Amino acid sequence: MRILSALRFNQSIFGAGERTSAQEGSMRDPVLKLLVPADPVRDAIPGSHPDAPDEGWATPISDAFAVHASDGTPLQSLIDSAQGNSPFHAVVTDFDRRLDEAFGRLLRSQITEEKRLEATGWYGAYLTRLYAVAHGISAFRREVDMLIRTWVQSPHLPDDLKSPLRTLIRPKRNPAGYGSSLLPLFDSRTEPITGRTTTPKLAVRVKEPELSTDRQGQGDQILLVIATDGTTMSRVSLDFPLIREAMACVDDHVGLTDLVDVTAPRLERIRASRLQSSHLHGAEFCLADGDHEVQITQRYTKES
Structure with a gap:
């Protein structure tokens, strides 16, 4: 039988x-x-x-x-x-x-x-x-439904997708406490600093990104546009793997699925774009040491 x-x-x-x-x-x-x-x-x-x-x-x-x-x-x-x-x-x-x-x-x-x-x-x-x-x-009907809604509502993101995407792109160091997000300056990868650090790390404090979408032609491809203070930082494909990874994030905590190997390179490019020299002017630098952050004041002098 x-x-x-x-x-x-x-x-x-x-x-x-x-x-x-x-x-x-x-x-x-x-x-x-x-x-x-x-x-x-x-x-x-x-x-x-x-x-x-x-x-x-x-x-x-x-x-x-x-x-x-x-x-x-x-x-x-x-x-x-x-x-x-x-x-x-x-x-x-x-x-x-x-x-x-x-x-x-x-x-x-x-x-x-x-x-x-x-x-x-x-x-x-x-x-x-x-x-x-x-x-x-x-x-994965929730993710498929969200992908369809995202395409239909472009260039606006569905409200219930914005927060998970921000968490995925810019996870907070301590979701239960202070809400800063730090990117290390000299690490081999742009993995955000989360939790306690065993050694002091120089990092840049990342502002909350402005998210929108851009539908490409008449096909089903849609791009996620990430901007800060009105300046576009990067554009990446917003497809099923990225939406599924984002919807695994709950209450400012980053989730993880079996598609992490597909989404990780794109997230790496998004975060690396924030560390370009052209985007660091006026950025807030700090030293992450243990559970604390020491603010570093950046001073600019006019060239003679």
Whole structure:
């Protein structure tokens, strides 16, 4: 039945086969190469709002596996929790019910704990895809929705994206305390100074950037424009990886995703542009030592 389940549309579209893993299939099939990253199992966000793009949706699935055997099965629990107008009722077939019964019989049989966990993980992924496809949910739908909104609202950034982008570009040294952001002057990389420093570091205090966007032609490319005091510092591509990395930032704390290797070079260029000599005139320099900052006064003298 696991082999047959791989033929279901809501499973095969993401390359979820019994004999071949999705990763192996995506290397051979050009269609799966595009669809495997959209597998909802990769981004099952807790919540109970499957029809709201900015909300979570996967809690009913995890709750379905928490029911006691005497209270029903995971599928039946998921059906009972779905609202009367939910499209999930329409996608459940006799095959799904028989698969659900087979899963229940397997758990009641004498199997090892390892086999039990493996079967539960597989069936959980099956129901996740079944439920998500019924509601039109793909992986990272929040980020995709934000990318579309950003393109539509250009040159203005959506309000709920501005703060995460500023945090990603200009993280505060101590989000819970003072809000300064420091870039080291003589480090090999322009990684902002966060937390306590073990050795004194000469740094420049970075002002809050002014962010806007620039849509390129009629395509889907959009550029993020970073400016300070009305002067454009840099322009970088604002695509899915950068938006996903930004939306991982919470309450002035920098987040981290598996796309950090893609976004890191662009963030490096943004911060390095602030350290160009033409942009350092009148900048605030300080010495970061431990938890403290010592302000350095910069004096200018007229050339004779």
